Amino acid sequence: MRNYEIMYIVNPNATDEEVDKINGQIEHIITSGSGKIEKIEKMGKRRLAYEVDKQREGHYVLFVISANGDIVKECERRLRTIDAVIKYITVRTDEEVRRFEKIRNYRQKRAARRGSSAGSAPNQSSEEAMQ
Amino acid sequence: MRSAKEKRPAGQKQYYRRKKVCKFCVERIDVINYKDVKLLSQFVPERAKIMPRRISGVCSQHQRLLNHAIKKARNIALLPFATE
Numbered sequence: 001m002r003n004y005e006i007m008y009i010v011n012p013n014a015t016d017e018e019v020d021k022i023n024g025q026i027e028h029i030i031t032s033g034s035g036k037i038e039k040i041e042k043m044g045k046r047r048l049a050y051e052v053d054k055q056r057e058g059h060y061v062l063f064v065i066s067a068n069g070d071i072v073k074e075c076e077r078r079l080r081t082i083d084a085v086i087k088y089i090t091v092r093t094d095e096e097v098r099r100f101e102k103i104r105n106y107r108q109k110r111a112a113r114r115g116s117s118a119g120s121a122p123n124q125s126s127e128e129a130m131q
Numbered sequence: 132m133r134s135a136k137e138k139r140p141a142g143q144k145q146y147y148r149r150k151k152v153c154k155f156c157v158e159r160i161d162v163i164n165y166k167d168v169k170l171l172s173q174f175v176p177e178r179a180k181i182m183p184r185r186i187s188g189v190c191s192q193h194q195r196l197l198n199h200a201i202k203k204a205r206n207i208a209l210l211p212f213a214t215e
Contacts (some may be wrong), residue, residue: 007166007207049211058208062166089207091165099159107159 003066003097008079008088009058012045019059022082026063029074037065053086064093151188153195163196165203170209175201179211
């Protein structure tokens, strides 16, 4: 299981119900394939940075899921076939999160070491002055 | 230490260039998210090109992450490839 973010843009002319219907379809693919949905975020209507399919706006939808590659593949296939979806992107996030945690742990450890040595080491203030 | 280094002989024109620092290191932003348009757009000037490191002062590690994030954001039309 890996963590992914699937983001797609739905045609601005689509109604809210149509958007919800597409969301339901994607949700169904994920849940029926033993994937887990962590978050569905409707980011609303936004201006696109450039023209896509002659549209300048679009409904953005974001799915945060943890699933296998097969499910993601199926989602992408489905998104490609739905005409109202004008663009989509899938991003794998677990590697980035792991990296972030590593950095944070390192930082905490360093902060702890600093904190403990402040009492015992008398020459700490001079060290700081050097820097 | 620094003040001694910056002192120049008399007669030479003096100007101090402020040392550039990496915004992400200073503010401790570890993950550069492609959805954060507000942050990313600080590094794409008018022509929508990615700002070089020598101008923005971003460190190499963060520049790489920033690059990836901007390119992802371009892919999903959050940022432009070029301005028309």
